[in-house]
Amino acid sequence: MKQILSGNEAIFRGAIRAGATYFAGYPISPTSEILQQAALYSEEESRFRFLQAEDEIAAAIATISASLAGVKSFTATSGPGFTLMQEALGWGHVVEAPCVFVNSMRVGPSTGMPTQPAQSDLLQVKGGSAGDYYPIAFYPNSVEESFRLTVTAFNAAEESLSPIILLADAFLSHLYEIVDLDVIETEVIPRTKESLGRGRRLFTGTAHDKSGNVKTSDPANYREWLRELKERHFRVAEKYPLYEYLPCKNSETLLIVFGITSRIVSPLKERFSVFRPIRIYPVLEREMKEVAASYRHIIVVEGNDGQYASWTEWAIGRKVLKVPCLGGGFKFQWIQSQIEERLKEER
Amino acid sequence: MIDRSYKELLKMRRFPHTWCPGCGIGAVLKNVAMGLKELGLDYQNTAIVSGIGCSGRMGGYMNFDAVHTPHGRALTAAGAIKTARPDLKVVVLSGDGDLGAIGGNHLLHTSRRNPDITVFCNDNEIYGLTGGQAGPTTPKGTKTITSPRGEMYPPLRLGKILTAQTPYFFARTTVYHLNHFKACIREALLYQGFSFVDIISDCIELNGRRQGFKTAHQMFKWFDERFHVVEGVRDHLEDDELGIAKKEAEVEVKAGAKPEMEEKPEILEEDLKHYTIEELSHVDGSEGRPIFIGYKGKIYDLSSSPLFQGEKRMRCHIAGKNLTKDMEAAPHGEDLVLKFPVVGRLKE
Numbered sequence: 129m130k131q132i133l134s135g136n137e138a139i140f141r142g143a144i145r146a147g148a149t150y151f152a153g154y155p156i157s158p159t160s161e162i163l164q165q166a167a168l169y170s171e172e173e174s175r176f177r178f179l180q181a182e183d184e185i186a187a188a189i190a191t192i193s194a195s196l197a198g199v200k201s202f203t204a205t206s207g208p209g210f211t212l213m214q215e216a217l218g219w220g221h222v223v224e225a226p227c228v229f230v231n232s233m234r235v236g237p238s239t240g241m242p243t244q245p246a247q248s249d250l251l252q253v254k255g256g257s258a259g260d261y262y263p264i265a266f267y268p269n270s271v272e273e274s275f276r277l278t279v280t281a282f283n284a285a286e287e288s289l290s291p292i293i294l295l296a297d298a299f300l301s302h303l304y305e306i307v308d309l310d311v312i313e314t315e316v317i318p319r320t321k322e323s324l325g326r327g328r329r330l331f332t333g334t335a336h337d338k339s340g341n342v343k344t345s346d347p348a349n350y351r352e353w354l355r356e357l358k359e360r361h362f363r364v365a366e367k368y369p370l371y372e373y374l375p376c377k378n379s380e381t382l383l384i385v386f387g388i389t390s391r392i393v394s395p396l397k398e399r400f401s402v403f404r405p406i407r408i409y410p411v412l413e414r415e416m417k418e419v420a421a422s423y424r425h426i427i428v429v430e431g432n433d434g435q436y437a438s439w440t441e442w443a444i445g446r447k448v449l450k451v452p453c454l455g456g457g458f459k460f461q462w463i464q465s466q467i468e469e470r471l472k473e474e475r
Numbered sequence: 476m477i478d479r480s481y482k483e484l485l486k487m488r489r490f491p492h493t494w495c496p497g498c499g500i501g502a503v504l505k506n507v508a509m510g511l512k513e514l515g516l517d518y519q520n521t522a523i524v525s526g527i528g529c530s531g532r533m534g535g536y537m538n539f540d541a542v543h544t545p546h547g548r549a550l551t552a553a554g555a556i557k558t559a560r561p562d563l564k565v566v567v568l569s570g571d572g573d574l575g576a577i578g579g580n581h582l583l584h585t586s587r588r589n590p591d592i593t594v595f596c597n598d599n600e601i602y603g604l605t606g607g608q609a610g611p612t613t614p615k616g617t618k619t620i621t622s623p624r625g626e627m628y629p630p631l632r633l634g635k636i637l638t639a640q641t642p643y644f645f646a647r648t649t650v651y652h653l654n655h656f657k658a659c660i661r662e663a664l665l666y667q668g669f670s671f672v673d674i675i676s677d678c679i680e681l682n683g684r685r686q687g688f689k690t691a692h693q694m695f696k697w698f699d700e701r702f703h704v705v706e707g708v709r710d711h712l713e714d715d716e717l718g719i720a721k722k723e724a725e726v727e728v729k730a731g732a733k734p735e736m737e738e739k740p741e742i743l744e745e746d747l748k749h750y751t752i753e754e755l756s757h758v759d760g761s762e763g764r765p766i767f768i769g770y771k772g773k774i775y776d777l778s779s780s781p782l783f784q785g786e787k788r789m790r791c792h793i794a795g796k797n798l799t800k801d802m803e804a805a806p807h808g809e810d811l812v813l814k815f816p817v818v819g820r821l822k823e
Contacts, residue, residue, distance in 0.1 A: 150555070327518065
């Protein structure tokens, strides 16, 4: 059945398709609709449990704890809430809890400009919690893709045994499009991790060995643990090298865009080649390098002051041009003029 | 013979444990394990959740699936686990700093939601693991390394906070008043809903010594001076009282409607365990066992009586006996016995 759905609704439906039965959240624009949907759905479906927590710290901890208890769980928030969730994200990686964190970005830092869209939480996604860990993050650009990628995120969570981050932005969350979810086929990976109450394990954020004994002063044990975690996460990330590449004949310039910016610059695809990373982190290093090799100019258009641009420079090993769309300013004409200006400066 | 079967619930190969000699956490771990064992709780039907701090390490010594959360988040984790797996008994083991300070917001809201979880708070009135900084329950005036002139602020009154909204179960006990301590653990584990046991415990190395105590036992004596046991179930506990405060949810009265009385499940006579005189004589309060007495064919549990706490427990001459005949000679009436819980029947 065709229907008009928002990005937020599609994310929620995607989670249900993936088999999620637990949601914890705290009201925040622009993802409050997901919380509302969860509340309504828990009335209809008794298997589905929902918690409106006292803050995002509790929402995130509850999401991970429910996952340890054996259910597929998720939470949704925006930048300031995502900051509060960083503690739990670090914990979730160490206790190996498969779950999904949705972060729909708005202008920051702090409260920022509620609720203007932005794409400025990339660094927070990569390493907002203490220590070394290797998160996997996806970023759709349409309502239908929000649905598909939510399922993908749940699958990647089961495979990597970690919280997966699904990015969105205030535009995408409130973007309404016509979709037919019934015809979208998805593969769902079931839960395999054993739930609580079956063993004598210790799920701890403290460094530990394989049998759950705390090891607070054993560098060799830590190195081995981190190596395994890193290997597993990169192996799962490799399984999802998601991107979209639209080459344009005779173009010497490649635009790198993602999420809502990719929708806004789409009229320019007649003039420029476009590369859209969907797996935002780990960075699509090899793929980007291959694509970028045949272009003279690389321009990253993004809703922050060059976060992905610096990752791109690191990945392809050369300078890129930046068009930062700050303060929620995503006007097409402005972006177009900025691109022209950057190219003029280069000539 | 002391019943040592509780040791099945502990990871004995991980001993000796990490805590200092004289620390009260050992007593908490042991008695909670005994309480769990007594009620038939094990790794297949129970999950342990702990926070950060010395007390948070308890989960790692137990033969259960244990979740060791970030600092302060034990209650949130426990609530979510109970929601996702209602079949599991969920027990939280943590400390005053974890539950009262960094986890304070979660304490307010988890208790408000009243999930069926049991919380044992090792309340040693100090941040022990980090070296002895003042904690949320440190009494005013106490000198610690972060309150060199004495703690400036009054302590957090856990008992007042947790009895502000019904329904509630709040118990305060100490690691010294052993029988009372055991009775509180048992009652809390049996309670349906959010039950919180504030266990006044000692940290001799990082709190006691700075205050001039030479041994853990001196701190126990100090607990005995500061607190006294009150009998039966109360609505509220004063700050110096040890006991159980419990209240059912207030029934909302809609205009024009009669309040519905909730039916309390009655304990049926045939469900009670039968004791012979011989069996009864073993439950005499010695070696940490409860104090049972027989009276008119029934067995009463006197463990929570203030008359039999601390060292007096050992001198309790009536424990483990059938006192039906003795009552006539006693200077008091039978009402003194009848107010204690009936735990069994006496085989004549």
